[in-house]
Amino acid sequence: MAEAIVSMVVGRLTDLLNEEAHLLQGVRAEIEQVVDKLKWMKTFLHGADSRIDEQRVRVLVAEVRDLVYDAENVVESFLLKASSTERHRTNGGLRNVVKRGVDAFDAYLYHHKFSREIKNLLAGMDNLLNCFRDYKILSTLEGQAASSSDTTPGKLKRFYSYAVVEPDFFVGFQKNLATLLPLLVDRGEDCYPVIFICGMGGLGKTTLANKMYNHSSIKSHFEAVAWVTISQKWQPRAVLQRILVSLVPEKKEETLQLEVDKLVENLLEIQQQKNCLIVLDDMWTNDAWDSIKAAFPTESSGSKLLLTSRNVDLAAHVNSKCFIHKPQLLDAEQSWELLRLKALPKADHLGSRDLKEMEKLGREMVNYCKGLPLAIVVLGGVLVTKPTFIEWEKVYYDSQSSLKRGKGLGEDYQREVMDILVWSYNVLPAQLKLCFLYLGKFREDEEIKAETLYQLWIAEGLVLSSDKSGEETMMEVAESYMGELVHKSMVQVKLENTPFSQRKFESCRLHDLMRDLSLYIAKREDYFEVINLQKLNDFHADPVVDLAYTRQVVIHSQVGEYESINDNPFHVSKANKRRLRSLLLFPCESTTRWSSWNYTETLRWNVAHFRFLRVFALEDVDIPITSVSSFLFRINPGIAVGSLVYLRYLSIKTSFLWFPSIQNLELLQTLKLEADSGAHELYFPPWMSTNILGKMGRLRHLYLPLELNGMKGKKLRFDALSKLETLEDFNTCWCEVKDLVKLTNLRKLTVHVYSYSALQVMMKYLQAISSSSASSSGSSTLSVPYVSLRVNIYNLCSRKGPDFLRKLLTSPSNLYDLRVEGYIPELLPLFEQKQQQQDIHNYIDALSSSCITTLTLSRSGLVDDPMPVLEKLPVLRTLELCVRSFSGKKMTCSATGFLQLTNLQLHQLVELREWRVEEGSMPNLSCLKISQVMKLEELPEGLKFLKNLQNVCLQDLSRDLCDKVRRANGEQGPDFYKVAHVASLDL
Template sequence: MAEAIVSVVVERLGDLLLQKATSLHGVSNQVEQLQDALKQIQSLLKDADAQQNERESVRQWVADMRDVAYDAEDIIERYALKVGSRKEGGIQNVLKRISTLNSSLQNYGIKFDSMEAGGPSSLSEKIRKQRQTYAHVEPDHVVVGLEDNLKEVVACLTEEVKYKYRVVSICGMGGLGKTTLARRAYHHPQVQSHFNCHAWACISQQCQIRDVWERVMIGLISPSKDQRDEIRSLRDEELAEKLCEVQRQKKCLVVLDDIWKVEDWNSLYAAFPMNDANSRILLTSRNEDLALQVDPRGPRHKLKFLNDENSWELLQNIAISWRSEDNSNIKEEMRFLGKDMVSYCKGLPLAVIVLGGLLATKQTLAEWEQVHRNVKSYLHQQKDLGISMVLALSYDDLPSHLKLCFLYLGHFPEDFEIRTKELIQMWMAEGLILQTGSNKETLEDVGEQYLKELVQRCMVQVGKKSSVAGIKTCRLHDLMRDFCVVKAKLENFLHIINVNHESNEETEAPIGEVRRFAISGGSSDPMSFGFIFSSTSQKYFHLRVLKITTNDPDRQSGPFREVEMKSLIHLRFLSLRSTGVRSIASLRNLKCLQTLDLRTTDWQFNLPNDMFRNMEHLRHLYLPRFSKIRGKLQLPNSSKLQTLVNIPVFICDVEDPTVGFDEFGKNLMPSNFTFNCLHVLKISCPRDKRVDITPMVTSCPQIYQLRLWGKIEKLPEHDKISPHLAKLSLIDTDLEEDPMLILEKFPNLKILYLGYKAYTGKKMMCSVRGFPQLQSLILDHLTNLEEWEVEEGSMPSLCHLKIEYCWDLRMVPDGLQFVGNLQKLEIVSMYSSFVARLGEGGQDFYKIRHVPSLEVKNTISKNRGVRRYRLEPLRKPEN
């Protein structure tokens, strides 16, 4: 991983040389020398990284070089920010350290000859042999949880009329049972009788193309000794051609087990004709993208985790020794311990198998209790079939930049839903995302691709999805997170501190200087905080990422009520979300900030009007819902801004080059000014008067997410708003004219939320061909709405409709019967008379009978006198 860190540092030094020529005046030559020196050691580090686990001396050398790279970056950044020494000594000292480390390779006993020649290390070769699979080797336990998958795979392989796929793939995280499923399908009687010949080849991470072709050929034709010799004497192109010929002439099944890289398939491809419908290829891979590229039309079977019942059944099939106890009370106690331990496996079959194999050797209750106390360490320490070894294969296969991004996930607690946007912003702040050279692709775009690749490699799980931004949240499987934390600490990338000492995430002492900490816990303290940050010392001077949270955001006292952080000038990411912080005047010094999240829970937030003026790198700004601002709020160069949330009305005065927000809503913005990078805009309007938001919205041609909160004069015409708009929320806008006449013309609108008093009229109309891409529509607290008409052909893509607190609405529109894609209809807090019409036999049942899911909550009777209650928004929209 040191090679990855050096690569990132080299990239940053190059950026600094381009962007900070003035700031680096007098030391630019030294910076170039430093960059060249680091480039020279990159190839050595790539080889040394592979040998770390085998030799302590190599590990020490790698750790030293890693620290040098970090120190180099820190020194140059201090120069760029004009806060470091103006002498050249710092850079020269780093160059001397690099030279010393290079010259001391022999003292460390490091030799790279075999590695540079491309030969695998002894450890990787040992792992490869352990991972070798064979078709005839059956598992020594009963397989559970794969029955449905087996039926699907067998059908895809054998039913030629229904399925004419060339390639069938099985994908999933390491340890889910891909090889087991492939082996069961391979030996299934229906498959054996359907194909004339069969072959099995294990690819593994060190793919030997010639060896694979020979094994497949031998498996398909069962050659004599002379024929085997002939096969081995063929040139590569001759062997590939003969393999193709065999598969065209016969019905062949070829299993390619454990294939990792698209490049490997591209090398193997020549021997497997893709236009032949009689023969089939069954492949297993941890990489979903590989399966997609091999055959975009072919079915991909993504294995799921076992449920609790199947996990317990599998454990019992392996660890049967608990039945040998005669005492029924002891049996029951062992059963209780077993169920508790298997829950830690989180449905990963490999983990259950490892645990079961361990328990099978334990005969007494006392032994089971000992395993129960240390189940976490036992699972990861099993050497022959260790979970860590299996998961490490996925990690080792990552490109260097993704290794850093993966290890960064160790910051987040167990079972934590990680916000994708926030994660990518943290990656950016740490410099883990590299520019691609494309002017159109932002760092955020690259970060999304990084995350998607981790998902495709089955190392990260998708949480919630967003039709606007793809992956909304993500998470790590508990066992994958355990591996991540251990690996991150071993690599000196991250140190976890739990102040409650409830979980032990300690590993062996790190070599070198610890640079990142994640502090969590303290749940019993009303002012509990969590931190995620980088640091080179206890003074945290080089802090890049700081996230503070508290379990009691409403508490009105505490050390972070007035945050003082003016010395943290290296900060790129700062989140004080929900901390209750009221004043942060010291943030003026944070020139490097890219993301600033101030969405606190306080209703009165003191916001200095010039606080952001010097933040020239600011990209994502989240303000509190309500702020006290005196004068005009000034922002830096707006060309980099991508997210503005809770902005108080209008942008003005952009000539200086600051951007201002006038608390009185006066529009002074030049007509030719545009925010070309702004993607997310959420505006807060005054409560006491209507304002014209057209100039502001028109100036943002690239936005795909827009929220308007407060009274506005009118909606801008559809051709005045970005054609990229995908999500729109209107809350308390108090529109008197039907907004659907404009909104239905947005070509890419997918999500529409009309919240509390967004529209005050009585009738709403959706025309034919309106809302061509709309997928989700929520009508909430439109209390004057009586009639809603939907013409046939409107909203053809609508999947989800929610109606709540629209008490005067008489019925659902007749046109819903023509919305064939509607999958879910939610009716919340509506009158019982309205709901009765939707039931079977009701007047409106024919309109929604095709909808698979109808959910009704909180039905209200008219005699309850709901009109006497003050209307408030049912939900507070996301900040």
């Protein structure tokens, strides 16, 4: 891995030379000398890696890694100093003239210090190069064969295409499916209450269970389904919550407040009332089952359990009457078929001779995988990027020298599988190696938000600007890295289904074997350290952990909301405070918040001393004013965070943070100040300048809090943030709207509007975006691909309403998400009036240019049916009519309306009695939720025509309506035929 680290540091220093050339004048030659020496040193590391078992070589490689990091730190320190000097040089005023003189002299001294440090670095490199020669380790330029891994920090060769979604490969499991499906839907007296799928990791247990879980026969048979992954780190309360939320989603908020005994009670009740299928994936131990078994009926019921586990002995412990199914390893033909589908999706360009030779090599290589699907797919992920026979032949010989022939099952077998996974990692390009390892920082089975992950990768310096293509942003380059990892089957992803989203992937996760691989390599190379506080507590481990060499630390807490841990202090050695570059602190569950007491007693650190941090994330932490003198912020919290001048990524989701020294973070790229409204608000000192963000010129992604106290009529300025790409929760009450026109690189914007004057400015801004997008001159760069607008119109004059609403609904700009809360005029007259003024024959023309894909109306007070207007929005995908948005009695969706709509929610429409859906309306609707519409008399007849409808949730409706669909005893009602085709019906 040292080879990859050197490659990435060389890439980062090269980027700095190109991007910050004006700040590095006078020292450029010295930095280039360091880069050249690092490139030369890298050529020895492949040979060193082959002898890494030798203690002296392992120490040598560790010294190389430390020296490389030191080189990066020296250059970055100089860059920060040069940036500060440059800023003072451009300021005016007598005071700043004096300051410029002091800075110039200071810079002169610092230049000499920098030169001295560079000389020390070069001398250290020469010493290490002599060690390589003394140990008889050759450079790849001195005759040794080059590595098969492309570790050159040049442009990454991309193979992944977003235009083609890779299909699911389901080879060798058809018989398993045919065996298990009838058992799941069987209600006979001798039926099995539990189906237990067991086998080794990577066998495809979860894939098989998921195939059944989503099968049409399962969806039609069971009234409610739930899927929960247990894994090795489980919390009974969190597991039971997830199950109950899945079975009764309409009671999510109530469920999250329940304690274990109430969760058990509710789960037992719902399983007796409904036929439920509950999947417990990846169950490991008897203890895990014992902690939740009280929630499952011991007597017969229509509900069933489906479990997957590596532990076959667990089956008898769960239920003596369970059906145990052990999927078999793939045979030779099935193995080749799976490899062929993955590695040769398109073989049209190959001749028959090459194809035959590649099949011969492929069959030999797939033998190493011993029929394990995960290993085969990973091998295919390597081969799919090698489209020719010559490349396959090279992989074949490389694999033969790296992997050993199989010796049977047991420990040898597991070792061989790990050998394949390690080899697949070793052949990754340098850019992808560290990105893959980084995923091991996150919890087992965690769905990692792609946007956050990309920002972390960039902040850590893992994404190289040299990999940009055309006008790509660094976020787009990071997503291309993810695409490559997906294509190589190293990572599992969930696709983003929001239209016009800036991201192709919504989230990602690692298979547990791939996570084991990541943690194994990270530990071996001392790349990062994952600390579990609950584990330290459970095993009474020494709370003083010496992380002498680790530069990246991740802390996971298993502490629940109502639990506590022992009051053991936890320290980091003083020597590591200068070494630490990344510090992530995460609670175990998204519903868990760490209390300031637990922080104080558990982590006695002073973050201000970790002054070289690049990444700092402090997630879901309550630090009230009374506690700011303890734990992290022993001094003023703003000063503590402000001293971390090397930060690229800062995420603080707390109830208290001052701004004063945040302006010192000149290198910051991502700033997340996402605090909940109400009790969790951020405070702005009254004496502070509103231009506090002005010095953060490198900021790309800014997430503001919902509330910012202490502004008192002031407004934050954003005019200096010309590189900003993401700006979320921009609030017109305390943010200067006029500055938006200066943010020419914005890609995503979310705005909350609370005044008519601010709305007028926003309308002009949206028009400017439209004009810029339509311009063919190319000189204007004011084009925001995605705008989300939340308008609160309670403070707007009603007579001004029609104009703004008509303009918003017909806006040709990139306004995709519109949420309007408050009274609005009737919709149809707005467009009829416009039609008369412009002599338009059809108001459809006025809506045809709309880009709105998500529309939410709340408290609108509409009396006339809004559907004739809304159904003409051409790309509308999600519509939510909430809380008295419509107070009429009848609503109709016409045959030609809502052609793109996929999600519809009707909530608290208290007067609605009749809803008609004509045949042909909403042909793509997949999700429908109706809640608290108590006067609705029946479901529309037209629902039976909605062939794509997958999920229907009916919550808090009249008893008569519910009985028409399904009676209290579970029998079908007279109107059930309207939704009989729906896969999931929650009633």
